[in-house]
Amino acid sequence: MNHIKNASDAASRVNMLTRVIGRLKPVILGTAGTMFLASCATNAPQDTWQPKGPNAQKIDSLQKPVFAVAGIIGLIVAAAVTYSIIKFRDRGQPIPKQSHGNPALEITLTIIPALILAVVGVFTFRTVFDLNKTSDTQMIINVTGQQWWWEYDYPANNEYGITQPIITSGQLVIPVGTKVMLRETSRDVIHSYWIPALNGKRDAVPGRITINRIEADEPGIYAGQCTEFCGLSHANMRMEAVALSKEDFAKWVANQLKPYAAPAEGTLAKEGETVFLNQCTRCHQVNGLTRADGTPVIAAPDENVWSGAVPNLSHLMSRNTFAGAMFDLLTPECRNDVWKSDSASFGAKYLAGVSEPCLNQTDLRGWLRNAPAKKPMYANPAQLAATGGKYRGMPNLGLSESDIEKLVAYLLTLK
Amino acid sequence: MANIENFATPSSAMGALKRPVVTKGWREWVFTVDHKKLGIMYMATAMFFFVVGGLEAVLIRLQLALPNGKILNADLYNQMFTMHATTMVFLFVMPMAAGFANYFIPLQIGARDVAFPRINAFGFWALLFGGLFINLSWFLGGAADGGWFMYAPNSGPIFSPSHGVDFWALGLQIAGIASLTGAINLIVTILNMRAPGMKLMRMPIFTWMILVVQFLLAFAVPVITVALFLLSFQRNFGATFFDVAAGADPLLWQHLFWIFGHPEVYILILPSFGIISEVLPVFSRKPLFGYPFVVFSGAAIGFVGWGVWAHHMFASGLGPVSVAVFSISTMAIAVPTGVKIVNWTLTLWGGKLWFTTAMKFAIGLIVLFTIGGLSGVTHSVAPSDTQQTDTYYIVAHFHYVLFGGAVLGLFSGFYYWWPKMFGKMLNEKLGTWNFWFMVIGMNLTFGPMHILGLQGQPRRMYQWTENRAGEGFFNLAFWNLIASIGSLVLVVGVFLFLVNIFITARSGKVAPLDPWGARSLEWMTSNPPKEHNFDSIPTVHHLDEFFHRKYAEDANGQMQQIATAEEVLKQLEDNADAHIHMPSPSYWPIVIAFGLPVTCLGVIYSIPLAIFGGLIILMGAFGWALEPSTAPDTDFDPPSSSNTSKDVVHVG
Incomplete structure (x- = not known):
């Protein structure tokens, strides 16, 4: 009985999460849109997001996706916290079960960011060495x-x-x-x-x-x-x-x-x-x-x-x-x-x-x-x-x- | 046993001076070795410096509100941002965390005091005198003007000819002594003085985080000590450690500073992580999600934190191999930090949330620290960092980490533990205003700095010019103004807290024994705790021992109350230990601590004065060693002690 309840619980939570992300889509797109505008507007002369040469361009191509991913992760955390605040506020429900955690979930949620960072790391590594190349210097x-x-x-x-x-x-x-x-x-x-x-x-x-x-x-x-x-x-x-x-x-x-x-x-x-x-x-x-x-x-x-x-x-x-x-x-x-x-x-x-x-x-x-x-x-x-x-x-x-x-x-x- | 008995008996014949037996007036505080009184004094000192550092910050923001600001000149501005950072890091966040640790570590582990109470008192006085010493420079020719990072050779005698940097280096040396003694003391206390049954993995998470921080301090402070000695010898005795003309390499300072400076970041943030890891479970009515993950991620941060220092130096020309390696290690440290955020969120998930002010600050920390953490990830990408470093983007990043993280955590701690410390409830309504003003103010102040930085405004500029401000939505003029307005909102927020303290002291509601339905040992005492904390030392069977003494699962798996807090406390009282022995007050900690600034003043102005200061320290050390271990008539038996309970003997 308990197993089934847990499983359906988990399923409904996954559903909830999907719905939350679904609702956030306009926000995510909005952020991406703002970022796009940011790169077009007439900005300060020292704007770091408007590369005018290949070196700055390499940095820019590396950093913009990182900003986007970071922004999305930030929104997910904010959404999860907001959702919890609304959903789990004290409405007189009984004191919850004193569960100490869920190692499988924890490990998953540790590995996912580690993988994202590994991908970022590979591109960073390449760009660092690329930018330090001096053999083709002309002047x-x-x-x-x-x-x-x-x-x-x-x-x-x-x-x-x-x-x-x-x-x-x-x-x-x-x-x-x-x-x-x-x-x-x-x-x-x-x-x-x-x-x-x-x-x-x-x-x-x-x-x-x-x-x-x-x-x-x-x-x-x-x-x-x-x-x-x-x-x-x-x-x-x-x-x-x-x-x-x-x-x-x-x-x-x-x-x-x-x-x-x-x-x-x-x-x-x-x-x-x-x-x-x-x-x-x-x-x-x-x-x-x-x-x-x-x-x-x-x-x-x-x-x-x-x-x-x-x-x-x-x-x-x-x-x-x-x-x-x-x-x-x-x-x-x-x-x-x-x-x-x-x-x-x-x-x-x-x-x-x-x-x-x-x-x-x-x-x-x-x-x-x-x-x-x-x-x-x-x-x-x-x-x-x-x-x-x-x-x-x-x-x-x-x-x-x-x-x-x-x-x-x-x-x-x-x- | 006989030995201990002898030790505990006052031997007035041996003492150079009798120990003070004052229990009233100012002397009760000045000569105290009680961890709770010292904790409160640490906090009061830190709060004072928070106000000082905050006013410095407001001056900085007023100067930058409009182009070509005229409120401060370049020289004063440079002193202002140097002292703002120095004050906030070394004289506010660190002592405030030390205050919390002092007060609550013995209570959380079921001890009656720290392992070395006199050293504890010495640490507090050294911190206070060190902080005052640094600020003395304002009145003696100008404060330090090299930035808190004090890069060589700009901090040398040629480029910074006033005595400001001398005061800064020596004052931090004094504060560093305080941190080191405090670290050793708390490590010994936590490892040796836990209540029976409290295995390491049953320790409250705040205690765990403080333990990690003390290890970081014990290894990081010596590095900055060395660096500060090199700097002082260069400035005061003509050494050439950072003199390029004499063959020195100025990058030596950067490596030393950041090998200290990066662990320092975790020294600042982990105590607040500990605080909200206590607060979130209490107000969610369920245990911290994944306690072992939080513990081990804290320890992991403590280790990996040593391998990331050069990310502060990505622009200094280290070469691609170092840059790439430190880039990757910096990304790696984001993982354990992310684990914590996940665990806090999952602690809320499925709980029964009670939004007290303490809880609001804790939840605020999760969201705002996450923003700071993520902007941190963007500059772990080294090429990206070469665009962002030394711009306002970095200022935005670390204020989200340190204000959104460390400071909100400390405020959460104030509201949560205030009834424990003072027996009165801080006003929750005012607390809500306090919270919203601080959170909105902080986002208005530091949020726009992301834009300013990405639009290329460097840090540490006493003026900005319209020529480089640009036009359109992202122009610097608009966002500088918003940031300055935000800083005033922030000031109102902090002011409301001070008002709250005042109102609570005058007419606050008396705190019930267990106002929050708390979970850990410090709440198994009266409000405020008795001088000896616990009538009998509880035996610990669970993580969240107090909760499990109050609640148990019934046959249906529902949590049911089985005892009230009063009943739990009564049980301890009924089994009170006989013959509780508490450390006696002492004259010597403040004497030795006073010798330090005298010596340092002598190093700057006149060597005979330094020798005199040294003699004060020496005399203090003899007095300390020779004073009797206890004052007469300080043993006492709590009410209803029974013969079966064990003797508790603490020796100063």
């Missing part, structure tokens, strides 16, 4: 983090016309459809390089070189941010990856290698060059800049800054952000024009660089007026005992308004 760029900006160093590479190393910062420029290997390290604390549309993040660890690979399918600008807490201005340590078509990339390289062009005598920019020579070249390098007597200017950031490096400002106006990509060099309208252009017209717009009408005067002048007021840094001489007087960041130079006027005119010539 290497050294990426160095320091408080609170990124430096990029392109080693000489004949295939891409890079006849001399190129050093730049803030915006990483790469050719589309090219497997680029980033060799990352740091000059002070640990940072992490992350362009969500192109790949997951990889820490830049001082004393180590870590490898990450990126590749972009389409020309465009892809936002990123330092994601390992690195101190005071961690929140302001941003960057972008800029993908250009192969022809546009060649133009970009040619521009970076273009020799220094001094401003014409008698212009405001020429006066700005003098201010720059007096105030800025202790730390900032502009390749090819010479003093009045013709000797080349070699900056010595290592004497003034703890990390030993500051952004190289040659061709500054070919980028469109500054100060660790915290500020735009472009006015909001011009920025939108570049950021939101389609992939066909993007390259030309980006290569146009920053022209005077498009220059974001407010932030650039503010920065020159008092950099530490715009971005938290260790730039107060009273705080520098631990670093032996060396700055972490850019100090307030106490420039006069006319100096700032001249400097802005000069910086605009650094295209």
